[in-house]
Every structure is written in structure tokens, then in C-alpha cells.
Amino acid sequence: MSDKITHECGIALVRLLKPLSYYQEKYGSPLWGFTKLFLLMEKQHNRGQDGAGVACVKLDVAPGEPYMYRERCVKTNPLDKIFRTLLSSYNAKVGSGEIHPEFADTVKQHFDFGGELLMGHLRYGTSGGYNISSCHPFFRRSSWPTRNLALCGNFNMTNTAELNASLIAMGQHPVFATDTQALLEKIGFFLDEEHEDLYRGLRAQNLAGSEITHRINEELDLARVITRSAKKWDGGYALVGMVGNGDAFVARDPSGIRPCHYFQNDEVIAFASERAPLMTVFDLAVEQVKEVEPGHVVVIKKRGAITSTRFTEPLPKSSCSFERIYFSRGNDLDIYRERKALGGRMVDQVIKSVGGDFGKAVFSFVPNTAEIAFYGLMEQLRIRRRDEVKASIMKAAREGVLSEGLIDDLILRNWPRAEKVVSKDIKIRTFIGQETMRNQLASHVYDIAYGSVDAGKDALVCVDDSIVRGTTLRRSILRILARLNPRKIVIASTAPQIRYPDCYGIDMSELGKFIAFEAAIALLKENGKADVIEDVYRLCRAEVAKPIGVTQVNHVCKIYEPFSAEQISARIAELVRPKNIEWKGEVEILFQTVENLHIAVPNHTGDWYFTGKYPTPGGFRVVNQAYLNYFEKSEGRSY
DSSP states (O other), X not given: OOSOOOOOOEEEEEEESSOHHHXXXXXXXXXXXXXXXXXXXXXXXXXXXXXXXXXXXXXXXXXXXXXXXXXXXXXXXXXXXXXXXXXXXXXXXXXXXXXXXTSHHHHHHHOTTOSSEEXXXXXXXXXXXXXXXXXXXXXXXXXXXXXXXXXXXXXXXXXXXXXXXXXXXXXOOOOOOXXXXXXXXXXHHHHHHHHHHHHHHHHTTTOOHHHHHHHHHHHOOHHHHHHHHGGGOOEEEEEEEEETXXXXXXXXXXXXXXXXXXXXXXXXXXXESSHHHHHHHHTOOGGGOEEOOTTEEEEEOTTSOEEEEEOSOOOOOOOBTHIXXXXXXXXXXXXXXXXXXXXXXXXXXXHHHTTTOGGGEEEEESSGGGHHHHHHHHHHHHHHHHHHHHHHHHHHHHHTOOOHHHHHHHHHTTXXXXXXXXXXXXXXXXXXXXXXXXXXXXXXXXXXXXXXXXXXXXXXXXXXXXXXXXXXXXXXXXXXXHTTOXXXXXXXXXXXXXXXXXXXXXXXXXXXXXXXXXHHHHHHHHTTOTHHHHHHHHHHHHHHTSOTTSOOOOOGGGGXXXXXXXXXHHHHHHHHSOSSOSOOOXXXXXXXXXXXXXXXXXXXXXXXXXXXXXXXXXXXXXXXXXXXXXXXXXXXXXX
């Protein structure tokens, strides 16, 4: 993705099903679970670099002793810093004699994360800023273990204001911060009610305090808590929660927008956003890792019982296709195949763009996340060329003109040529606060392999995974590619044109910043259709004015209707072409078709950012509000 956007967070949960001494005896370390949590997070570091957090619950701790812990960091390399800090503390206590690793009880007593229930979160900030108070896990504390709650997740809610209003209606005084805070208070409210109902019923039976505590632990129904809490949730989410008594839950949205996978055996149950990290960390076969069912909550009781319960009405599955195009790591078996297929599906457009003349074209990719799709494109190009060579040889044989020289010429001529043209050299750090300085440095993020293109003769085709704002193309990539002086530069995006905001996890909510939207607006003005811009504004205002709960319509699609995808692509090419450069060649931008996207990625059909077809009512409210924000020049998120 040539434009940096903040997006999907990463989650991890490890619940040990045996005492710590079991792992010390079998694996040689009482920190086996703690290590697995770190590895699951490290294998998902692509999902969050703005912050990291971990939490732990220790089971069966004596009254008066702490049992629930949290550590968070928003500094550079936050995951590394957290685990270095915790392990330094552990090693210091080993050195002082407080902890004897061979005796697991000393680890549990003296090391904060020497527990059986462990949670981890990797944060990509989409709201709430980048300070420590916005970093997961969030905590809700109480002197009652069953009312203590730690919560983290990979999610965005479209209706945070509505959720906060419902809290006010209950008599609470919520602080309007983030959707995480709203969910924490919502779940916490019903957790309190569940606890109170159990407590009063058991108290009426004149039971002793220890028996009341035991019975509450046994009878606490987290599936019911989530069912009651989720009645007004609208968004994409994978939530992880831990209760102070040792119960835990993982809940996934009813459309299956956000990913969540898990593995279970008699030693451990572990959850992660992505499948491949579970396979790698626990050395699993693909069939051993399962998906959390959409609209279900998996509850792990303190005693180790595990259940999966539907907590909300089902919706058509609409898993995020961007997970497959870009977000998730490409080493997953299916994702690797899908990304190759995405690249392969570009072959017809690419061949047409270079006129079928592979001998005068160089193929490459930018950025590194597009590499797998590039392999798919090259595979299909070579298959096409092989078929051409075969047909020519067969024809020559039939005509009796086949010779060794002809065979050499056919095999060696016009073969698709791949080069590593672009390399990413540096990362522009967020501490560079001045935008002008960042812009000046942006052109140096990437560098090129000089001499990899025959100047003035070769077309240069670069595969990109997606194009959102076009900023990096305009300011950096096209400028440095132009230094090679190709006769033509072709950027082939394996994602379709991004036309609409996302509100379920990706920080893409400002319409005016999408290069496809910018191109469509420019075309409307150039073709005497500027009245459409104001007409859509009036329609969107009417939609947003409708009461909550009334179905809305996406009127922003009318901005694109007068033009073909090819017309918009051509206008995008004009918009991203850098100004004030000496190179005079042509720039062409190719986009994946929605049809080919679904062929390449058949099981992740969520495509609302391409088509405007949102899976929940909140999405339609967001797209209309985003247009109002654009028209009224109001910056910021539309939800």
C-alpha cells in the first residue's frame, strides 16, 4: 500500500489449562504461556506499532494478594520494551532468590505475569490519540474479582454516540473518549448486574462468604453478559475480555468483518487475529486452527470449561477483503494463494497496457507488501508467453519451417523480465512534526536500482497492493521511478478503486482524501455536472436527519455513476503525476475489478470501501456523514 493508513489491531489470548508446574516439568519453563503470548504478538507485529499492552489474571490467589496485572507502552518498539521490562524484573527476582524457576509457585507468587490467563494487544491508532490512556487493554476495577474486567479488541463501532447515550439512560456518567471506553462501560454494567443478581440470590440462602464466592465463580454467565451488552452494537469487532475470577471471553461481530482464530488442546486454548501465528507458535497443521464463528462468544470458565454461544442475530457473512489484500501477513496458506491470484487477475490489463511487448517492459513491485501479488502476475505472464511460444512452434512444425534457430528465438525473445527496481530505505519517524519536512523526506523513503530499465525504451510496470490517497505515488514513488527514464510507467493496483469510507477498523473515513473520489469530483466539474455535487449533499443531509434505526441509502455512489472505472482511473493518473519533473513519459494506473477481486478472494466478500455496500446500518450513516463533512469542509472522522 503506497499510502500509509492506520488499520487493524492485533489480539492474542493464552489460557493455560494446566498448573504452571506442568509446563515447568514438560517444557522446562514456568513461563511457557507467557512466552507463547509474546510470540503470538511478535508474529502479528504487522497489525500494530502505535502501542502494545498485556494483561494477566492469576487463578486461585489467596484473599489479600493481587491477582490481576497490566503493562502498556506507546513508545517506539512497544512490544519489545514491554517484554524486556517484564523479563528484566523476572531475572532480577531470580537473581535475588525470590523466584526459583524450578518451583513454579515462586514464579506465580513473585512475577506479575506468572499466571494462567494472559491477554495481549497490538494497537494501530484510529481514534483516541496515541497516549497511554488510549492503549489497550482497558481496565475496570473492583474489589470483587467477578466485577474486575480487562478488555481489548480489534474493532471500530459506528455508533459510539448512541452507545454512550444508552449508558446515560441507565444513569451512568460516561466519559466520551473512545468506542473502547463505551464498550468497557457497557459490558461492565451488565457484568455488575450479573454479579449482583447472583450475590443477592445466594445471600438470601444464608451461605458463607467463601461459598458465595465459589458459587458466583461457577454461575457467572459471560455469554448472557455479552448478549445483553451487544443489543445496540454496530460495527466490526473481535473482542477479548478477562474477568478477575479467571473467566474469559472472545466475541466476534455477526458479519465476521474482523478476523479471529483459535486453537485448543488439553494444555492450552489460544486466540489470535490471524491463523498463521497460531500455526507457527504452536506448530500446528492448518486444520487444527478454527475460526471464531461470527456472532458467537467463546467463554472459557475458570475451571477450564469452554463453550461457544450465539449472542446476537446472524447477518450475512462479510469478512473484510482488505485483510487478504494487505493487512494480514502473507504467509498464511490461503492468503498467499489469494494474493498470487490477485496479481494474476491483473494479467489482461497489464498485457494490454504494454502492448503485449514483454521484450520492452520491466516488471516489479512497490511496496514490499505487493511482492506476493507480483509473483502471481509474473506467473500468469509467463504462462501466456509459454502458450504463445507453444502455438508458434506447433504452427512452424505444421508448415515444415521449424528450426533450432527459430526455437531459440521464440523461447528467448519477449520473455517477461522481472527486476527489483524499488527498495524501501528508511522510515519517516512520527517525531518529525513539520509536514513540509516530512514531505521533503518522503521522496527519499524509497530508492531505485539504477540501470534496471532500458532508458527511453522499456515500459516499467510496478504492482501495488492498493492505492488510497495517491499521496505517496505523487510525492515519492513516481518521482523516483521517473529517474529511470522509462517510456511509460504503469502502476497496477491489486485492489479496486477505494471509493467509500470504512468504519469497521480501517482509518479511512475522510472521503475528500480518496484519490478516486478526488478524480470523480474533478470529472464532474470538467464535464458540466457540478450540480450533482450539491444534489448529493442535499440527499445525504436528508438521510442523516432520519431517526436512528431507519434504514439509510448510500447516495455518494451518485458521484461515480456518470463515469466508467476506466475514466476515473485515467483521471487518477493525471492527478498523481508529479509536477515539475523533466520526464515526459506516460503514467497509467490500473485497478483490479471488483469481479476479479471476488474470484481471487472468494471467502472474504466484504467490499464496502469499493462498492459502497455496507454490511450494517451504521455503515450507511457513516458514508452519508462523510460526504457532509467533505462538502462542509469539516475535517475528522465521520463516526
